[in-house]
Amino acid sequence: MFARAVNENETIKSVLDDVILVQIDCEKGEGPEIAKKYKVRGYPTFLTTNAQGEVTGGLLGYPGPDKWTDWVKTENTDQRTVAEKKTAFEAGATKELACSLATHASVAYDFAGAVKYYQTARDLDPDNAAQYSEEILTFMYYGSRGGDFTLDQIEAEAKVVTSAPGATADTHVMVTQMLGGLAKQNGQPERVIPFLKKALEATAGNEEMAEARLQLEIGEALLITKDADKAFALKKQTMDEGWQENAEQLNEFAWWCFENDVNLAQAEEMALKAVELADDDGQRANILDTAAEICNARGNCDEAIARIKQAIALDPDKSYFKDQLARFEKAKADKDS
Amino acid sequence: MRTLTLSRQVKILALAVVLVTGLAGAAVATEAGTFAKALAQAEAQNKILVVDFYTDW
Numbered sequence: 001m002f003a004r005a006v007n008e009n010e011t012i013k014s015v016l017d018d019v020i021l022v023q024i025d026c027e028k029g030e031g032p033e034i035a036k037k038y039k040v041r042g043y044p045t046f047l048t049t050n051a052q053g054e055v056t057g058g059l060l061g062y063p064g065p066d067k068w069t070d071w072v073k074t075e076n077t078d079q080r081t082v083a084e085k086k087t088a089f090e091a092g093a094t095k096e097l098a099c100s101l102a103t104h105a106s107v108a109y110d111f112a113g114a115v116k117y118y119q120t121a122r123d124l125d126p127d128n129a130a131q132y133s134e135e136i137l138t139f140m141y142y143g144s145r146g147g148d149f150t151l152d153q154i155e156a157e158a159k160v161v162t163s164a165p166g167a168t169a170d171t172h173v174m175v176t177q178m179l180g181g182l183a184k185q186n187g188q189p190e191r192v193i194p195f196l197k198k199a200l201e202a203t204a205g206n207e208e209m210a211e212a213r214l215q216l217e218i219g220e221a222l223l224i225t226k227d228a229d230k231a232f233a234l235k236k237q238t239m240d241e242g243w244q245e246n247a248e249q250l251n252e253f254a255w256w257c258f259e260n261d262v263n264l265a266q267a268e269e270m271a272l273k274a275v276e277l278a279d280d281d282g283q284r285a286n287i288l289d290t291a292a293e294i295c296n297a298r299g300n301c302d303e304a305i306a307r308i309k310q311a312i313a314l315d316p317d318k319s320y321f322k323d324q325l326a327r328f329e330k331a332k333a334d335k336d337s
Numbered sequence: 338m339r340t341l342t343l344s345r346q347v348k349i350l351a352l353a354v355v356l357v358t359g360l361a362g363a364a365v366a367t368e369a370g371t372f373a374k375a376l377a378q379a380e381a382q383n384k385i386l387v388v389d390f391y392t393d394w
């Protein structure tokens with residue numbers, strides 16, 4: 001994305017005369033060594049350095065041409081090292097320092113640090129509060145994977161973001177996707193409902209957002225109207241062409257049905273067809289695990305055990321399958337007793 | 338078990354943390370010494386260096 005944009009995008013090109021851009025393939029030549037030296041963790045990562053190679057700023061991910069160019073301009077304006085900026089920030093915080101240190105913190109996956117700096121920026125620059133709130137929410141979401149933030153904290157920030165007067169349809173969709181995933185992981189999927197409703201309202205009739213809209217409607221069918229058949233039909237529309245003859249996609253659909261407890265009979269058929277179409281034993285074993293889960297969910301314990309035993313025979317080194325077998329055998333024992 | 342290809346996982350993770358970088362003929366440094374040369378250029382032209390760390394998977 002960035003590699004193409006750098007040659008084609010006029011906004012990006014406009015800033016390239018003022019800096020030296022070097023692109024490092026982190027898997028080739030001297031790339032791995034340099035990436036290690038600079039402790040790069042995610043791709044793409046952008047760093048600014050002075051001529052001595054000391055880091056002056058950082059950015060995780062490519063945020064699109066406008067934000068990327070703004071970031072380069074900001075870092076070009078204040079060329080102090082990150083260490084110097086931190087000292088200056090402690091002595092007297094400014095929104096520019098806070099933003100620079102926030103994006104740099106994200107490079108090291110210090111999302112709690114990034115949130116803290118952006119909160120300071122928001123306090124110092126209340127006119128742009130909505131923009132900082134979106135950054136705060138995004139980094140809270142990233143940080144939630146490492147346990148830095150709880151669902152309560154993220155939900156509270158999501159309310160701030162979605163109740164801002166200028167919140168766009170894109171923002172509502174993004175927040176719903178984040179909260180939807182987190183709420184489900186926390187075993188409380190219904191907590192996304194207020195955000196889902198707002199996103200449905202914000203995207204109504206917007207044909208440019210048809211793809212996102214479809215995902216929202218699936219959520220609506222699963223969580224609000226609780227119409228499993230409709231959810232299934234909508235999910236079908238999201239599948240790529242030829243999915244019915246593709247082992248991986250059949251498996252994905254079957255797994256989705258299992259996770260959402262939708263049309264398990266059809267899901268089992270899809271999984272079994274995927275088993276037949278699988279390219280190799282490893283893939284076949286994984287799909288047999290899907291089939292076993294579905295059988296178990298339908299109360300067919302013997303079949304679940306038979307399927308997972310087939311998976312173990314195909315991929316005997318995978319301990320996960322053995323754990324699954326133990327789980328299904330326990331379910332059978334519980335059911336029989 | 339969920340078995341997703343990398344491209345689908347990236348779509349799901351989304352939000353730019355791990356984006357696949359397509360290559361379209363941009364000036365790319367893989368030879369030894371390119372980074373050092375870029376630093377020397379920054380010194381000579383009194384400019385900062387912007388380093389793009391990417392992978393093409």
